[in-house]
Amino acid sequence: MNHIESLFEKLNADNAPGQEKRQNKNDIEIKGESLEGIFVDFSHGDVDAHQPLPESIDYFNEGFSEIGSSQAYTEYRGLSEILTETAEKLSAFTGTNINPEEELIITPGTQGALFLAVGATVTRGDKVAVAEPDYFANRKLVHFFQGELYPVHLDYLNHNEKAGLDLSALEAAFKDGVSTFLFSNPNNPAGVIYSSEEIDRIISLSNQYDVTLIVDQLYSRQLFDQRSYTHAISHPDADREKIITITGPSKTESLSGFRLGTAFGSPVIINRMEQLQAIVSLRASGYNQRVLKSWFSEPDGWMDERILKHQEIRDDILTLFREAGITVRTTEAGSYVFPKFDVLSVDCITFSKILRKQANVVVTPGTEFGPEFTDSIRLNFSQDHQNAVDAVKRIITVAGYYQNEP
Amino acid sequence: MNHIESLFEKLNADNAPGQEKRQNKNDIEIKGESLEGIFVDFSHGDVDAHQPLPESIDYFNEGFSEIGSSQAYTEYRGLSEILTETAEKLSAFTGTNINPEEELIITPGTQGALFLAVGATVTRGDKVAVAEPDYFANRKLVHFFQGELYPVHLDYLNHNEKAGLDLSALEAAFKDGVSTFLFSNPNNPAGVIYSSEEIDRIISLSNQYDVTLIVDQLYSRQLFDQRSYTHAISHPDADREKIITITGPSKTESLSGFRLGTAFGSPVIINRMEQLQAIVSLRASGYNQRVLKSWFSEPDGWMDERILKHQEIRDDILTLFREAGITVRTTEAGSYVFPKFDVLSVDCITFSKILRKQANVVVTPGTEFGPEFTDSIRLNFSQDHQNAVDAVKRIITVAGYYQNEP
Numbered sequence: 114m115n116h117i118e119s120l121f122e123k124l125n126a127d128n129a130p131g132q133e134k135r136q137n138k139n140d141i142e143i144k145g146e147s148l149e150g151i152f153v154d155f156s157h158g159d160v161d162a163h164q165p166l167p168e169s170i171d172y173f174n175e176g177f178s179e180i181g182s183s184q185a186y187t188e189y190r191g192l193s194e195i196l197t198e199t200a201e202k203l204s205a206f207t208g209t210n211i212n213p214e215e216e217l218i219i220t221p222g223t224q225g226a227l228f229l230a231v232g233a234t235v236t237r238g239d240k241v242a243v244a245e246p247d248y249f250a251n252r253k254l255v256h257f258f259q260g261e262l263y264p265v266h267l268d269y270l271n272h273n274e275k276a277g278l279d280l281s282a283l284e285a286a287f288k289d290g291v292s293t294f295l296f297s298n299p300n301n302p303a304g305v306i307y308s309s310e311e312i313d314r315i316i317s318l319s320n321q322y323d324v325t326l327i328v329d330q331l332y333s334r335q336l337f338d339q340r341s342y343t344h345a346i347s348h349p350d351a352d353r354e355k356i357i358t359i360t361g362p363s364k365t366e367s368l369s370g371f372r373l374g375t376a377f378g379s380p381v382i383i384n385r386m387e388q389l390q391a392i393v394s395l396r397a398s399g400y401n402q403r404v405l406k407s408w409f410s411e412p413d414g415w416m417d418e419r420i421l422k423h424q425e426i427r428d429d430i431l432t433l434f435r436e437a438g439i440t441v442r443t444t445e446a447g448s449y450v451f452p453k454f455d456v457l458s459v460d461c462i463t464f465s466k467i468l469r470k471q472a473n474v475v476v477t478p479g480t481e482f483g484p485e486f487t488d489s490i491r492l493n494f495s496q497d498h499q500n501a502v503d504a505v506k507r508i509i510t511v512a513g514y515y516q517n518e519p
Numbered sequence: 520m521n522h523i524e525s526l527f528e529k530l531n532a533d534n535a536p537g538q539e540k541r542q543n544k545n546d547i548e549i550k551g552e553s554l555e556g557i558f559v560d561f562s563h564g565d566v567d568a569h570q571p572l573p574e575s576i577d578y579f580n581e582g583f584s585e586i587g588s589s590q591a592y593t594e595y596r597g598l599s600e601i602l603t604e605t606a607e608k609l610s611a612f613t614g615t616n617i618n619p620e621e622e623l624i625i626t627p628g629t630q631g632a633l634f635l636a637v638g639a640t641v642t643r644g645d646k647v648a649v650a651e652p653d654y655f656a657n658r659k660l661v662h663f664f665q666g667e668l669y670p671v672h673l674d675y676l677n678h679n680e681k682a683g684l685d686l687s688a689l690e691a692a693f694k695d696g697v698s699t700f701l702f703s704n705p706n707n708p709a710g711v712i713y714s715s716e717e718i719d720r721i722i723s724l725s726n727q728y729d730v731t732l733i734v735d736q737l738y739s740r741q742l743f744d745q746r747s748y749t750h751a752i753s754h755p756d757a758d759r760e761k762i763i764t765i766t767g768p769s770k771t772e773s774l775s776g777f778r779l780g781t782a783f784g785s786p787v788i789i790n791r792m793e794q795l796q797a798i799v800s801l802r803a804s805g806y807n808q809r810v811l812k813s814w815f816s817e818p819d820g821w822m823d824e825r826i827l828k829h830q831e832i833r834d835d836i837l838t839l840f841r842e843a844g845i846t847v848r849t850t851e852a853g854s855y856v857f858p859k860f861d862v863l864s865v866d867c868i869t870f871s872k873i874l875r876k877q878a879n880v881v882v883t884p885g886t887e888f889g890p891e892f893t894d895s896i897r898l899n900f901s902q903d904h905q906n907a908v909d910a911v912k913r914i915i916t917v918a919g920y921y922q923n924e925p
Contacts, residue, residue, distance in 0.1 A: 121639070121794055124798065131592055131801075131802075135594060162588075170580065170583050174576065182567045182568075233527070236523045236526060237643070250798045369805070370592075370804065370805035372807075385523075385527045389530060391656070392530065392656045393634045394628055394631045395537075396537075397778070398804050399778070401804055
């Protein structure tokens with residue numbers, strides 16, 4: 114295998130969320146009966162069930178029809194007017210002060226922001242800490258930029274009032290020369306929030322060991338049960354030159370089809386991200402950028418209602434899993450549950466293929482979030498409520514067909 | 520300077536087209552008078568002067584309102600339905616047969632396609648040939664992927680019926696171990712078409728030396744003076760495993776604000792490009808993908824009319840430059856002219872800043888297309904006809920203020 118083949122071996126996206134249609138599942142042998150039911154794709158949210166704000170498409174059309182050329186061809190980091198408005202909103206949200214000219218970039222989705230942030234901080238041989246489990250692309254990004262991976266365990270199952278990051282392991286990694294720590298908060302896939310004490314310690318360690326923080330806060334607006342959330346960037350000890358925050362309207366706001374993300378923080382890193390964006394995709398789609406005008410400008414009550422509806426779906430799903438004896442931590446924020454099936458006789462990749470064939474349900478295998486999560490699957494429960502409940506019942510039934518002998 | 524600083528030094532986009540607003544031009548000293556006139560930004564086309572098809576926005580709105588979730592979340596390489604239609608159109612256009620499932624990917628603009636194609640073929644230490652002059656990002660992409668650059672001179676000024684690539688130098692580079700050759704046809708910035716004999720030789724050399732070809736054909740629909748065009752992929756000797764063609768609707772069709780590109784060819788490379796896209800931006804914006812339905816489906820006569828209008832602007836601009844004694848080759852395809860100012864007393868970067876300050880005109884410095892083009896500037900003449908003519912007159916007047924002493 115040559116260089117490029119082994120590189121792409123590590124990037125393999127065959128089991129990544131959204132790619133299920135391209136999988137071959139002819140080789141899967143079924144036990145028990147096939148279950149009828151409305152198809153549910155838990156690999157991502159359903160923007161038909163939870164629709165974007167109607168204003169979003171109006172802003173797009175305004176960009177196309179009224180603004181025209183200057184909206185089609187923006188500076189690589191985004192149109193100045195949109196940057197200014199978005200910086201104000203993000204400053205208010207995070208409790209900090211973001212300079213729109215120097216500290217903010219608009220990207221093609223938060224995936225685009227993650228790619229640029231890692232590309233702007235990591236080169237060959239650099240040591241990078243990532244939480245495990247965490248978003249499937251994080252480890253791949255480190256491989257792609259030829260960094261050295263330092264996985265740090267997140268003990269999400271055995272805690273309640275904190276995410277459960279192994280802070281001693283984090284310090285050991287930092288001590289060993291890690292220069293960047295990349296993590297999602299709320300965590301994807303576990304749906305847990307880092308406590309203020311955890312953020313405090315992460316900030317303090319990053320200062321002590323001169324580590325850049327890349328914090329993916331994609332789901333930080335969707336908090337359940339009146340939980341509190343700590344923005345790392347607004348921590349009094351945060352070094353603004355050493356922190357990049359990433360967020361966007363693709364999830365709670367259902368604007369994923371527009372591919373919009375933002376990153377803010379260190380001007381040096383944001384500037385590099387723009388240089389990189391110039392050769393990666395030039396800019397986030399011009400007309401699409403205008404849709405950010407609807408973000409953080411939702412009508413009163415809209416966000417509360419959206420969160421409440423998701424909390425209700427979450428509650429029903431958690432109850433079903435727990436009644437069936439399947440281990441799952443309560444989602445504190447975001448739309449993911451990450452149940453652990455202790456007695457499954459097949460690995461999670463096979464189980465996911467079985468679920469697609471036998472239960473008309475798509476889920477994402479746990480191993481996308483870390484190699485050790487062979488007995489877990491991730492579900493995005495931003496779905497039609499009843500369809501989601503029915504689909505989870507089918508998952509539980511099928512899991513029953515594939516139990517280890519006691 | 521550490522690794523990442525020196526890497527980003529080479530990616531510097533401060534003088535790249537579209538970034539002029541972020542430049543500091545306070546340090547520019549002016550000779551002669553400032554010229555009044557309507558602002559023209561020759562760094563890109565004006566989609567207000569040459570508008571997209573009205574149907575394009577209808578397809579977007581259909582994606583958002585009627586198709587919904589399945590259009591928002593497509594497979595990384597694009598929605599199957601759109602891939603199928605687009606493969607048919609591109610097959611007819613290029614005279615070949617493109618398998619929509621295996622040989623085609625939709626990307627965020629052709630920039631996205633270029634990035635993925637180079638990323639899928641070049642790793643550290645690989646030798647890559649690029650034409651000079653050529654598109655500004657090509658050399659940066661090679662630097663970014665840590666390839667070794669082999670520039671091959673394109674003698675565009677001294678030929679008429681061919682582009683003027685130095686085929687002996689190309690063979691020497693191939694002999695020296697080049698594994699990828701990346702070039703635009705029609706050439707950006709020179710606006711010239713590779714002759715069928717040149718394509719013939721490039722194909723033959725690539726077969727002989729086992730070199731992958733990445734051909735950026737972004738402007739291949741906009742041919743002037745009934746010129747003929749040779750698609751490398753449909754050459755009878757082309758090795759389908761060794762060639763990637765890139766194109767999209769951002770230029771002639773004025774759909775740049777949607778960020779849509781396509782790449783087609785080698786299934787192995789297209790597959791890698793999809794794996795890479797999964798960590799770069801996930802996919803081209805979902806709703807935007809639907810706009811490809813309008814591409815190659817323009818009403819009868821629409822494309823002829825568009826080309827004719829551009830040919831008329833080109834003719835007036837060429838006449839003005841030539842009357843002023845400025846060397847410029849006739850644009851054979853696309854919307855670029857690349858005039859050479861033989862007696863300018865300032866370099867092209869300074870001259871570009873002067874033009875912005877003194878003539879209310881944005882142009883792109885020649886050095887963006889190769890380090891030796893210090894006395895050339897690139898203009899995209901897809902502008903309002905009269906405004907473009909007036910702006911070129913201002914450029915010529917200002918050039919007169921900055922002549923070398925004879």
